[in-house]
Amino acid sequence: MSPLSIKLGRDLWRIKGQAVAIALVVAVGVLLQVMQTGLVRSLDETRRAYYERYRLAEVFAPVTRAPVHAAVDLRKIDGVAAVETRVAGAAMVDLPGAAVPVRAQVASLPAQGAPRLNDVLLTDGRALSGERPDEILLLQSFARAHGLKPGDRISATMNGARHDFTVSGLAVSPEFIYTTAPGELVPDDRRFAVLWMTRTALEAAFDMDGAFNEALLSLSRGTEPDAVMAEVDRLLDRYGGTGAYHLDDLPSNKFVVEEISGIKRTSKTVPPVFMAVAAFLLYIVISRLVDAERKEIGLMKAFGYTSWEVGAHYLKMVLVIAVGGAVLGGVLGILAGRWMVDLYMLYYKFPFLLFRLDPSSFAIGFAVSVLAASAGGLLVLRRVFALTPAVAMRAAAPADYSRARPLGGWMGRVLDQPTRMVLRRLARQPLRMGGAIAGVGAATALGAAMASLLASYDTMVEMSFGVIDRSDVTVTFIHPIAEQSRHDLAAIPGVIEVEPIRVVNAVLRNGRHSYRGAVNGMTVAPRLYRAVDADMADIPIRADGIILSTGLARALDIQAGDRLTLDVREGRRPIVEVPVSGISESLIGSPAYMEIGALNRLLKEPLRISGAFLRVDPVRGDEVYRILKDRPMVAGVALKSESRAALRKMMDQGAGAMRYVMAVIAGVITFGVIYNAARVAQAERERDLAGLRVLGFTRGEVAFVLLGELAAVVVLAMPLGALGGYWLNLAISAGFSTDLYQIPASFGLTGFGQAMIVVLIAALLSGWLVKRDIDRTDLILALKNRE
Amino acid sequence: MTENTFTIRNLKKIYGHGDTAVHALRGVDLDIPVGEFVVLLGASGSGKSTLLNIIGGLDRASEGTALFRDRELTTMSDSELTRYRRDHVGFVFQFYNLMPSLTARENVELVTEIARKPMDADTALALVGLAERADHFPAQLSGGEQQRVAIARAVAKQPEVLFCDEPTGALDSTTGRAVLKVLKEVNERLGATVLVVTHAASQAAMADRVIRFGDGQVIEVKVNETKLTPEQIEW
C-alpha cells in the first residue's frame, strides 16, 4: 500500500469521531432520500399494478335507479372501453358484543364469473356460489379485526330490513385500499366493512330488479374523462343520476395519491437541508485539517508531489467519509423503507407492497450527497493549491491575537485568564466562530422545528376534537329526513343536546379550480360543531353566504367576498352562485359551512336534516347507542372518542410516523454539529492547551478554556436557532399537511425548549468526550508533535 | 573545466513591497561544482534559507538566473519545478518534518514511491544506521534519529543534489556529528552534490567549499585544501 494511503487511513482513524459524526449526517440525508423515493415508487407502482389487474373503473356514475338497458347507451359513448353496472348501497353490520353498529358498504358482484370492472381479490374461503343469496364476501381487514372467518354468520341491516348472512370468503379490492366510513377520515378496520353479494340478492334487498344504481366505466387510452362524464350525466339524468365522478375523486384513491404526493413534497425539502449541513461540516473539518497540516502539505510538495496529488489525498478523505455515509444511508434507507411499508400496510390495504428501491433516484441521491459533501472539501482544496512548498521550511508563525488586545484592559481586572482566552478567541477568529455558531444554530433550528412539528400534531387533534367538535356522537341518516326527527333523537334517554346538520354533496368551483366535497348546513350559532377563526373564536354561520375552511379556500384560490359556484350533486342538482362570507380555521378535512335553512332553500328541500351531533350523558352512552342502532333511518353512528383514537393511532403508525424518523435525524444532526464544533476547537488548540498544562494550569482550568468556548457558541447560536426554527417550522408543517389533515405551523417555546435540551445534552456529551481526551493528552507528545 | 551543478548569477529575492519590502537576496553570484560537499555559513537572517529554497525549486527568485546544470530554474513553470524536485532534489530540514502518522519506513517510502530510480527504503534506513527502527513512528524516535530518517528519506531517491537547512540545528553535537557523517557518506558513495546550511562555523572544516553569507550576498568563497572528518569536528 502506498504511504499516502496509509497516511489517509491513519488520519481518518485519528479523526474517527468527527468522521463518523459527519458520515451520519450524510447518511440520514441519503436515508430519507432512499426511503422516500423508494416509498413513492413502491406505492405508485403497486397502486397502478393493482388497479390494472383488478380492472378498477375510471369513472363512477351513481344513479337513483336505472334500467339495465341504460348500460347499452353508456357503452356507445366515444372513448368508453368497458361498462359494468352494479347495485350498491349502505348497510349496518350488527356484531354480537359491539355496542355500536358498524357502517358498511355493499356492492354487487355478477352471479356468474368475474365483473368486467372492479373485480375483487379473494384472499380466504371461496367465491360467491350464485345459488345462495345469503352468501357474502367480507372485506378482509374488517373480518380480521373481528376474528371472522369463512363459514361464520353475521347479520346486517339494509334498506331498513335485517338479513342474516354466511361469510363464504374474504376479499380485498383496489376500490377499498384506504377504507373509511362515509363522512369519516381515518380508517379503522373494526368500524368499517364492505360486503359483496350476488347481484340477485342485492337487487332484492334494494328493490332494484332489472335495474342498477351505479355504473362503472373504463376509458380507452387517451380519452378525455370530462367529456365522457358529461355524456354519462346527460344519459343518466332521467334515471336520477347524481353526477359521474372520476377515479381521482374516489376517496380511497384520493388518499393514496395524496399520501404519495405528500412524501414527494417532503423528499424535496428536507433531505437538501441535511445535505447542506453535511457539506458545511465537512468543510469545517477538512479546512481545519488542511490548516493543521500546512507543513505536511509543503513537505509533500517539496518532495515533488504535485498539487493534484496532494489535493487528491485530502479529497479522498472527504470522499471516504461521504461515500461511507452515503452507503450507510442507503442501507438504512432500505431498512427504514421496509419498516414504513409495513406501517403503510396497516392503513393502505394493498394485497402486497414490497419496498422497491428506485435505482435511478438512489443513484442521484448518492451522487448528490457525495457531491454536496465534496463541495465543502473542494473549497478547501483551493488552499492546498495555494500553499507554496517553502512553507515546509518555515516554522509556523504564532497566531495573531493583536485584534483581541483591548481585552487586556478593564477586563483583565474582572476576568480570570482562562475566561479571557475564551473571549479573545471569539474576537480573534470571528469567521471560524461564526461558522460554528451558524452550524449549531442550524442544528437547533432543525431540532426546534421538528419538536414543534411533533407538538403541532397534538394541537391538531386537540383543536379538532376538543375545540371545533364538542359533540360525543355523530349520527348519519340513510337519506335526508324531516327536521322534526331531531326531537325523536332528543327524546332518547341520555341524550343531552341535539344539533342538526344537513350535509350536501357538491362540487365547489372557482374558475378552473374545483373541489369535490360537501357543504355542511348548520344552525346560526352551533354549539357542538363549530366554525372557528384562527383564535378559536366562533364564526357565526350565515344564510347569505358560505364559509370555507382555510384548506378549501387555498385549494380553490378564493377569498372572502369572492363568489363561488356550487354544483350540487344530489336532489335536484341545482347549480348556484354564492358569496364567500368568511374563512374558518380547520385542521381536519376541508369543510364548507352554510346556514341550514338557506342551504335547504337552495335545494328546494325545506326542513331536511341528514344527520345530527349529539351530546350524551356518559353514564348512559351504551344505552343510547343501542337505541340509535335500532332506528331504521340511522345509517351510522360515530363516536368521537373512537374517531379521535383512530386519528391518533394513524398519525403515530401511518404516514405521520415519518415525523419520528425526522426527529431522530434532527437529533443526529444536532449531535454531529456540536461534536464537530467541540473537536475542531480542541484540535486547533491542542498545543496551546498542553502549553497551559505545562505552565501549571489544572485540567479543569484547561478544559474550561475549551468548554467555555463551546458554551459561548451554544448560547450565541440560540437566537439564530429560534429564528431559523420558526421559518423551518412553517416550511415543514406545510410539507406534512395533507388533504386529510393540516398541520398548523406552531413554533412555540416548548419546541424550542426541547431542542435546546437536545442541544445541551449533545454539548455536554461532546464536552465530556473532549475533556476525556484533554485529560489523557500526553503533554510531551502534544508539544513535540507539531514542530 | 569542472561541470557545475548550479550556476547562479545576480540572484535577487525581495519579500513584500514598498516600505515593508525585505531584500533577502541582493544579487548572488555562485558556481557550485558537481559532487562537492558545500557548507553555507552566515548570520541568522542573512538569506541562506532563501537561497536554498530558490535553487531547490521551492520558491521563486525576483530577479537573476539560476541554472541547474544547463536548465534555467527561474523561468520554470510550477509543474516543471515539481518535476525538478521530484527527480533531482532531496531535502533535509532543521525540524526533521517527518509525517507523524507514518512510520520511519513509510516516511521514506513517501518519497521512493514517486522517484525515478529510488533505492529500497530499508537500504536507505540502513545507510543512516536505523534499519532496526524502521517500524517506529516519529514520536518514538529521538531528535537525532528523526533527523537521520529525514536524511534517509532525502537520499532514498538517489538525488543529484541534497539540500540540508541547518540539519544539526536542533541536535547536540554528538548526535549532530552522526548526522554529518551520514551526509558525508551520501556525498561520497552516491556522488550527490550536498549543500549544508549551518550556524556552526567549525563544521566548515569538513567541506570541499565554504560559502560565507552576509546581508543577502556572498561575502567569501573558500575552497578547503585539507578537510577534517566529521568525527574531528567540535562545536
Ligand SMILES: Nc1ncnc2c1ncn2[C@@H]1O[C@H](COP(=O)(O)OP(=O)(O)O)[C@@H](O)[C@H]1O
Ligand atoms: N516569507 C517571508 N516573508 C517575508 N520575509 C521573509 C520571508 N522569508 C524570509 N524572510 C526574510 O528574509 C530574510 C532572509 O531570511 P532567511 O533566508 O530565512 O535567512 P537565514 O536562513 O539566513 O536565517 C530575513 O530577513 C527574513 O526575515
Ligand SMILES: [Mg+2]
Ligand atoms: Mg534559515
